[in-house]
Amino acid sequence: MTAVTGEAPATGSGVLGQPLDSREDPQLLRGEATYVADIDLPRTAHMAILGSPVAHAKILSIETKAAEQLPGVLKVATAADFTDVMPLPCIWIPGGVESHFPPHPYGLPGARPVLTGDTVRHVGDPIAVVVAETPRQATAALAAIAVEYEPLPVVTRADEALAEGAPQLHEAVPGNLNAYWTCGDKDRTDAAIAEAEVTVELDLVNQRTINSPIEPRGAVGDYDAATGEYTLYASTQGPHNHRFLLSALVLGIPFNKLRVIAPTVGGSFGTKGYLYPDMALVLLLSKALGRPVKWVDTRTGLMNSTVQGRDHRQHVTLAGTRDGRITAVRCTSYANLGAYPSTIGPGVATALMGRSISGMYDIGAAFCEVYAAFTNTVSLGAQRGSGRAEAAFLMERLVDRYASEIGMDPAAVRRKNLVPKEKFPYDNGLGWTYDSGNYQLNFDRAIELSGYADMPARKAEARTRGKRLGVGLATYVAICGVGPSTRMSQEGMLGGTWESANIRVHPTGEVTVIVGSASTGQSHGTVFAQVAADELGIDPATVQVLEGDTQKAPYGQGTYGSRSYSMAAPAVALTARKIKSKLIRAGAVFLGIPEDKVVYEGGGVHEEGNEKNAKTFAELAMSMWYGWGLPAEIEPALDETTHFDPPDFNYPFGTHVAVVEIDELTGETEVVSYTAVDDAGHIGNPKIVLGQIEGSITHGLGQALMEAAVYDEQGLLVSSDLTTYALPRAADVPFFTLDKTVTPSPHNPLGAKGAGEIATVPPAAAVVNAVVDALSDLGVQHIDMPLTPEKVWRRLRGEAQ
Amino acid sequence: MNGRPEQFAAQPNELLVERLRDGLGLTGTKVGCDTGQCGTCVVRLDGRSVKSCLVLTASAAGGEVATIEGETTRGGELSGLQEALRQEHGTQCGFCTPGMVMALGELVENAADREAPTEPEIREWLTGNLCRCTGYHSVVRGVQRACATARSAAGQEV
Numbered sequence: 001m002t003a004v005t006g007e008a009p010a011t012g013s014g015v016l017g018q019p020l021d022s023r024e025d026p027q028l029l030r031g032e033a034t035y036v037a038d039i040d041l042p043r044t045a046h047m048a049i050l051g052s053p054v055a056h057a058k059i060l061s062i063e064t065k066a067a068e069q070l071p072g073v074l075k076v077a078t079a080a081d082f083t084d085v086m087p088l089p090c091i092w093i094p095g096g097v098e099s100h101f102p103p104h105p106y107g108l109p110g111a112r113p114v115l116t117g118d119t120v121r122h123v124g125d126p127i128a129v130v131v132a133e134t135p136r137q138a139t140a141a142l143a144a145i146a147v148e149y150e151p152l153p154v155v156t157r158a159d160e161a162l163a164e165g166a167p168q169l170h171e172a173v174p175g176n177l178n179a180y181w182t183c184g185d186k187d188r189t190d191a192a193i194a195e196a197e198v199t200v201e202l203d204l205v206n207q208r209t210i211n212s213p214i215e216p217r218g219a220v221g222d223y224d225a226a227t228g229e230y231t232l233y234a235s236t237q238g239p240h241n242h243r244f245l246l247s248a249l250v251l252g253i254p255f256n257k258l259r260v261i262a263p264t265v266g267g268s269f270g271t272k273g274y275l276y277p278d279m280a281l282v283l284l285l286s287k288a289l290g291r292p293v294k295w296v297d298t299r300t301g302l303m304n305s306t307v308q309g310r311d312h313r314q315h316v317t318l319a320g321t322r323d324g325r326i327t328a329v330r331c332t333s334y335a336n337l338g339a340y341p342s343t344i345g346p347g348v349a350t351a352l353m354g355r356s357i358s359g360m361y362d363i364g365a366a367f368c369e370v371y372a373a374f375t376n377t378v379s380l381g382a383q384r385g386s387g388r389a390e391a392a393f394l395m396e397r398l399v400d401r402y403a404s405e406i407g408m409d410p411a412a413v414r415r416k417n418l419v420p421k422e423k424f425p426y427d428n429g430l431g432w433t434y435d436s437g438n439y440q441l442n443f444d445r446a447i448e449l450s451g452y453a454d455m456p457a458r459k460a461e462a463r464t465r466g467k468r469l470g471v472g473l474a475t476y477v478a479i480c481g482v483g484p485s486t487r488m489s490q491e492g493m494l495g496g497t498w499e500s501a502n503i504r505v506h507p508t509g510e511v512t513v514i515v516g517s518a519s520t521g522q523s524h525g526t527v528f529a530q531v532a533a534d535e536l537g538i539d540p541a542t543v544q545v546l547e548g549d550t551q552k553a554p555y556g557q558g559t560y561g562s563r564s565y566s567m568a569a570p571a572v573a574l575t576a577r578k579i580k581s582k583l584i585r586a587g588a589v590f591l592g593i594p595e596d597k598v599v600y601e602g603g604g605v606h607e608e609g610n611e612k613n614a615k616t617f618a619e620l621a622m623s624m625w626y627g628w629g630l631p632a633e634i635e636p637a638l639d640e641t642t643h644f645d646p647p648d649f650n651y652p653f654g655t656h657v658a659v660v661e662i663d664e665l666t667g668e669t670e671v672v673s674y675t676a677v678d679d680a681g682h683i684g685n686p687k688i689v690l691g692q693i694e695g696s697i698t699h700g701l702g703q704a705l706m707e708a709a710v711y712d713e714q715g716l717l718v719s720s721d722l723t724t725y726a727l728p729r730a731a732d733v734p735f736f737t738l739d740k741t742v743t744p745s746p747h748n749p750l751g752a753k754g755a756g757e758i759a760t761v762p763p764a765a766a767v768v769n770a771v772v773d774a775l776s777d778l779g780v781q782h783i784d785m786p787l788t789p790e791k792v793w794r795r796l797r798g799e800a801q
Numbered sequence: 802m803n804g805r806p807e808q809f810a811a812q813p814n815e816l817l818v819e820r821l822r823d824g825l826g827l828t829g830t831k832v833g834c835d836t837g838q839c840g841t842c843v844v845r846l847d848g849r850s851v852k853s854c855l856v857l858t859a860s861a862a863g864g865e866v867a868t869i870e871g872e873t874t875r876g877g878e879l880s881g882l883q884e885a886l887r888q889e890h891g892t893q894c895g896f897c898t899p900g901m902v903m904a905l906g907e908l909v910e911n912a913a914d915r916e917a918p919t920e921p922e923i924r925e926w927l928t929g930n931l932c933r934c935t936g937y938h939s940v941v942r943g944v945q946r947a948c949a950t951a952r953s954a955a956g957q958e959v
Contacts, residue, residue: 028895031829521894698936
């Protein structure tokens, strides 16, 4: 059953919303898709990067001569070779606060240099590169580069980095504090907490995790000396953003001299939208050597260089009445930005997290403060559900803690505090205005579907098998649809965040849709074809979709934050409407009737009441191509473009229920059932979204149960490969029970909300709530993630955290 | 190699995956990690699935190697397993997909001659292959569908 709370948008051919097979799948299943590592340009040379083996040190000297003489080596380069290259900038500086950054020319907040010359600040910090004839020769030569270090003290935790006497990372950043950022009403929140009948507090560690797309990153640079043009092939989720950042802000070359191509990209989940030194290096070295230069990362390299996620230490407080009415929530968070501000990391750690903490609840007072600090770890960035997952975790842990304190059922407390349907649009007091929602319907559906009422009996039954059963709820609101450009500028985002689409109708009636978005596995080719076909009333098989190449689409922003279907797809729909509108105007000319007598149907036009006076879509396309007989105000051909900048964000939401069983003997936690009811508004292709929801939940379960980036005291990433960093495997998860509610967003013509990663937001909270529920009779009020068997086993035996 | 003889001289330390990708241009086999964990490089050696990043090329001499390129001709009709995975959308970014297809082949090929594999058996079979996009669910459904189709074609009860 699917509960629907809104009308479906008017459709043409009716293919939108249908579970069409992904047209990308056959090529992927045959292993024929081309990823960066598969690109093989003639005369390609291969680059390897020397990363720092220590977390914090002054570089006293670098000796490269021995490496230069090794077989096959073409060039060894250090920071001294790139003194005229600007550092990689950060473009999301928390809005409205004083921020401290390492400097960048152009008055921008800077970030990291392409290679580090003076001080290394994390293990993996790139110091030198080798280019050789083969990848093995390049890697082998790294060992011959001699670097002399003077060790400096190391700090890897945000709270410790802010303490007096802590090691200092950047001269321009006093006390390692990038920004002190707040949102909400502090006075009102403090007062509500002071006056409250009940308050509960928790100290939470939202551990650092590694996104781990299965394809490591890679880049191929190809400079054409004849034209002065650069081509970058990269595993990127935002080729246009990378073009903008690299051309204007790093290399200082004209925009139209850089083409960025994203071939098939093997997963990203946020990490491949960031600007990394290797992207600039392959271009610079290609120019220097007159050959294409290729670099493909290793897994360990990825883990020591690609942005990592989450990483907040928080003290959180919730206030309420004895009868279950929440009156205030407050969060103090120490966010670990890593060694350098990544492209948008500081914004993720502040606005994306802080403005979301009140979730689906109607709370009178809320306040969040974030201390964003630099430490000797890999830079922080986005990760599937970024910011929103951290927010949902703290709120949903607090609600359970509160329910336990007042002796009320956690579901009843949640039900009582949901934002009522009639209050939308709803200002959450933290900076977001939720567009639409029917939270009660969604919540009740999840409670019913999960069999929540049967849990007491299931708990008793589990005990007879030596298992402790626990149930955990988590609700969430995820801000998506980034975004309204002006609003994002107020959040501190440099650059517009609109999305673009172009549609060309060819003379033979086939259609090409070109979007600025770029798939990292979301079957854009299938879904955008559905959108265009539906609007135009044509067969989606005749619609071709192009993306991922800045020479195909002139502009765009890319795929991030679950934005493509609520940003790029509306751009496609609006463009199709322009085409349709032009065909109606031209149709009047071709049919010799007034415009208001033209009926557009099934891709063609006919005269109202006279279906014989008609032109098919193909006939119209050919006529427009010829342009014969068109009046001056109607241009020939069909080629339209839209830049869609929505009036505001959109806010998907949902309720998840985790049921776990803990083995009394081993402490092992098994997720025995998982129910999720998500609301992403109108969905373009339910088959594709289903896969995204399932993958997202599994990702969230990974954080709850097994994933952690572990740094030792020296700042060494101990979990730096897949033997030491645990990802969920097929046997770690059951099939899920899934359903949806549908509340359209008023902020785009499709009524769409973000979908791709939203189901990553609540699982960690749901699972930890379930485990704490299972252990509650032992006095357990919280356990930090990941919930490894050892940790749970110790708690079962009464050990403190 | 996919039913055709290949003759070449391999370095003693050359890995089979390097030979496949760099030497023979068979780039359907992927490299996702450095430690034999991710399963994107799975091929079949003498009928058994192996991680080609853990096999020295020289040790495969005289053996029969099957890669994803041998499953179907370029652009050609999908195998039963591939078709079932397509119908269940058992792929997203597709990077882990060739390795999964090669790892699951044995399970599906024998499906007609034995009891249909249970869900835990399928999940166990998949533990050597990491996927970050799908969470495996659609892949498991794809295998169930492929086994059911194979059994049905052989006149077995599905």
